[in-house]
Amino acid sequence: MFNFPLFNKRKSPSSKKLQALLKGWEHSTCLGSNFYHQKDYQAAILEFEKALDYARSGLKCKTEKAIFMQYYSLASMNLAQALNCYQQQPQSEKVLSDAHFNMLSMMVDVAEPESHRYEAKKQAEFLLKNLIEFLASMGRKSVADSLLEEFTRLKITQSVFSKA
Numbered sequence: 001m002f003n004f005p006l007f008n009k010r011k012s013p014s015s016k017k018l019q020a021l022l023k024g025w026e027h028s029t030c031l032g033s034n035f036y037h038q039k040d041y042q043a044a045i046l047e048f049e050k051a052l053d054y055a056r057s058g059l060k061c062k063t064e065k066a067i068f069m070q071y072y073s074l075a076s077m078n079l080a081q082a083l084n085c086y087q088q089q090p091q092s093e094k095v096l097s098d099a100h101f102n103m104l105s106m107m108v109d110v111a112e113p114e115s116h117r118y119e120a121k122k123q124a125e126f127l128l129k130n131l132i133e134f135l136a137s138m139g140r141k142s143v144a145d146s147l148l149e150e151f152t153r154l155k156i157t158q159s160v161f162s163k164a
Contacts, residue, residue, distance in 0.1 A: 018064055025054035025071050032078060041086035048079035066119040069106070073099060073123045077130055089138060096134060100127040 032047030052075040058068030076099035083092035106112055106120035 015061075015063070018058070018061055021054050021058045021061070021068075022064075025051050025058070025075070028054060029075065029078065032082070036078075036082055036085075039085075041082050044082040045079065045086060048075060048082055051075040052079055065116050069103065069116075069119050069123045073103070073127055076127065080130075080134070084134070093131075093134065093138075096127060096131040100124055100131055103127055 028047045028051035032044045032051060035041070035044035035047060052072070055068055055072035055075045059065055059072060061068065076095050080092040080095040083089075083095065103120045103124035107117050107124050109117065112120070
């Protein structure tokens, strides 16, 4: 599956709820990866969907939101890859597009702390790169180019407003 160099090594959170979310995400991700490597894409999809649900729940926790943004990105990319292998390209594109949009939304949300907006920007860039590669592989380079142009415009607008 995906190599994810953006992971931050952190101490285990003290909250039992957070620990349960992290363990659930890790367990589902490992199971999904095992199924994926066995080419049982349907089972992999189910596990990666569970991992994505754990990550979504983690995004609601302010204390570990940045790490769950990373888990959310990884779960989305894993799910999209499994869907693609299972010949579900439209669903695969939707998963990547939704993940990118959600990170963009957090990136521009002034109610979010600066550190969360910065992490959301990193994840949006990471997801966009994967989405562009996916679209280009599907022969949709013009769509990929327009997404990149819009993201660049949004980053410039966001940086102008951040300095104000």
